[in-house]
Amino acid sequence: MRAELLSIGDELLIGQTINTNASWLGKELSSRGMRIVQVTTISDDSDIIKTSIDQAFERCDILFVTGGLGPTKDDITKHTLCDYFNTTLEIHLPTLQRIEVFFSKRNRPMLDVNIRQAELPKSCEILENVNGTAAGMWFERNGKILISMPGVPYEMKGIMSEQVFPRLRERFDLKSLYHHTILLQGIGESFLAERISDWENKVRDLGLGLAYLPSPGMVKLRLTSYEGVQREAEIFSLFKELEDRMPEYVFAHGEITLAEKIGELCRANGLHIGTVESCTGGALAASLVSVPGSSDYFLGSLLTYSNDLKVKLADVSTNSIESVGAVSEEVASEMSKGGLNKLGVDYCISTTGVAGPNGGTDLKPVGSVWISISSRTQTISKFYNFGDNRERNIQMTVLTALNLLRCMILKINIEKK
Amino acid sequence: MRAELLSIGDELLIGQTINTNASWLGKELSSRGMRIVQVTTISDDSDIIKTSIDQAFERCDILFVTGGLGPTKDDITKHTLCDYFNTTLEIHLPTLQRIEVFFSKRNRPMLDVNIRQAELPKSCEILENVNGTAAGMWFERNGKILISMPGVPYEMKGIMSEQVFPRLRERFDLKSLYHHTILLQGIGESFLAERISDWENKVRDLGLGLAYLPSPGMVKLRLTSYEGVQREAEIFSLFKELEDRMPEYVFAHGEITLAEKIGELCRANGLHIGTVESCTGGALAASLVSVPGSSDYFLGSLLTYSNDLKVKLADVSTNSIESVGAVSEEVASEMSKGGLNKLGVDYCISTTGVAGPNGGTDLKPVGSVWISISSRTQTISKFYNFGDNRERNIQMTVLTALNLLRCMILKINIEKK
Secondary structure: OEEEEEEEOHHHHOOOOOOHHHHHHHHHHHHOOOEEEEEEEEOOOHHHHHHHHHHHHHHOOEEEEEOOOOOOOOOOHHHHHHHHOOOOEEEOHHHHHHHHHHHHHOOOOOOHHHHHOOEEEOOOEEEOOOOOOOOEEEEEEOOEEEEEEOOOHHHHHHHHHHHHHHHHHHHOOOOEOEEEEEEEEOOOHHHHHHHOHHHHHHHHHOOOEEEEEEEOOEEEEEEEEOEHHHHHHHHHHHHHHHHHHOOOOEEEEOOOOHHHHHHHHHHHHOOOEEEEEOOOOOHHHHHHHOOOOHHHOEEEEEEEOOHHHHHHHHOOOHHHHHHHOOOOHHHHHHHHHHHHHHHOOOEEEEEEEOOOOOOOOOOOOOOEEEEEEEEOOOEEEEEEEOOOOHHHHHHHHHHHHHHHHHHHHOOOOOOOO | OEEEEEEEOHHHHOOOOOOHHHHHHHHHHHHOOOEEEEEEEEOOOHHHHHHHHHHHHHHOOEEEEEOOOOOOOOOOHHHHHHHHOOOOEEEOHHHHHHHHHHHHHOOOOOOHHHHHOOEEEOOOEEEOOOOOOOOEEEEEEOOEEEEEEOOOHHHHHHHHHHHHHHHHHHHOOOOEOEEEEEEEEOOOHHHHHHHOHHHHHHHHHOOOEEEEEEEOOEEEEEEEEOEHHHHHHHHHHHHHHHHHHOOOOEEEEOOOOHHHHHHHHHHHHOOOEEEEEOOOOOHHHHHHHOOOOHHHOEEEEEEEOOHHHHHHHHOOOHHHHHHHOOOOHHHHHHHHHHHHHHHOOOEEEEEEEOOOOOOOOOOOOOOEEEEEEEOOOOEEEEEEEOOOOHHHHHHHHHHHHHHHHHHHHOOOOOOOO
């Protein structure tokens, strides 16, 4: 099936808005087996719209049109489509009722222009829009399909997911996608690919899609079934295999942050935690605090950015700082032990390093970081080098420290990292 | 002048890449007075490219083509354009030399495919690409102009800025833009617009462009001259007028963060600072530490998330917490005073509030925040409510606290906020 996208709106032409609708539609449609031939962006102009539809239908079978369905005067798509398909407008009662509910829920007065949004072309099928007042429209003529939707991304996506894809699946041989993801911390994309190449081959042999979705310090692995949710159990067991093989990296399924995962673990085990930070300067605490309700398990931190404060607040010995320097295993472990007592927590994470861009030496170049975690029974300290970008250093240290804490709470062996 | 954009590349059609080139070109060209008629995205297919050019030239005078100039086999734009303009390829020596330098600088071997990138159409004008190996091309026929550039955004932008705009300005009546911006914190877009409506009228009467560019907690004001840099002094004096009128809001010119501004002020005045944070949980410190070299003036913080630690670490009195609660002027000021001593700094900022989504009461709803700043001679405490979004609350508290500190250091009166 050959598809095209037609985006209508001056705001797209003058670059005020980036056309993310086109990339979303392109990705969703092509992954289901449609071939996208062309994406066209044009002005809100009736003649141009009609010409563009004619030209598109010379190349494709189905045309997805977005934009120009708002209540203001410059939105002319609906009238133009009426004209193009030789039909007229009439009040569509279900849509009118939805618009009335929409406004009454928001306690906003309903204006004439809003009522007019319920006037829709007679000859099309109406596609319900649960996220807004502009309904979608499905036209057909001579074996060609035109689907018109509002340009507001979440309204368009809602109509696509709830109205368009089900109809397309019913009538055409569309692939039915099911995705599931797991999240890994502490291993880069290429190392991961090497370590799981046997697993990857198996996955591909099973006809599943695999995507590596990396972000700084993390990799998301996505498995896709083209036969829908019926392969869910198989996908889960494939992921379970990876979790068992590398528990020190796989920290969660789906959309959850490491800080949220730590929150879950602390609640489940009745733990209180805190941090003593130098190079991360509060970023580790801020990450923990970004989780709503974190005050239940996160008690506080000492940000001992200066050496003086490391001694004064966290009971680090002046001797350690003078003999081996602030960026050292000794100071890191003294910081986490000191914090454990000063903050009265069950686990205390400390960080000390050279975030950069300045302050590096031959022995301790920019990017050198010691992370230490103390509990009542144990202190673990580990050394890393995250390279020469300050922002990335801080971010990597935060993620690595949180994952170390996760492994320590879960008693996962991290010695062979 | 009517212009069109033609983006070539399957990665755009399948949504792997978002077409940011189109929005950048749309913005830059339309702000200089060109009218963008259509943006078209197509596949790397020779016939489709030629048809699209023909159709575009029926509608426009100048066509900007991006993509398909890479060294790999699927990049066919150059050959297609040769065909379209009835010309052949020949080695372009300056380009070959640039490519050689490009590879030797990076210590990478130069392959045959890279040499072939110096083979360029005879009949076009070559547009030098200082950021990559694919040169731009300027074709003309029958009064129509076609400009072909690589799809890599910073290469395309470099060619546009250094090669295309100067040529366009020379030949056509293009507007010459000059921008300057100032940054404001602590006043919303609509309030600002109301307070400076007289100034805005003056600016518009002078024929300058004004844009409000809001982001959470900040507004950037941009003035644009369409007659180039020659109006720079005039723009500076207009901005100076605003700075004098509202010094409590205007914190800087250009691209600088509030944390960087604080860094400048601390260095200039030999000051050391620290924080005692509750609701911001380290985000205020993290913002200060994000500035390279911040260890020169930022000493450290106490993150007293629990009440117990407020008392233990920051010398807050149990009595205050019990009688008026942790989110109160008393506790905020005790925190900043306590931190001043414990951290040994010249200025200490404290934050205590209800970040949400839970923990609000009738008297202290979600979003209630006290910020206090102590110096050796003075303590200022202020109350805010930033609404019910946790992330936004924390972000707004950080920005507001930094701007309060700026005003306090500069002795700007902030009482009438």
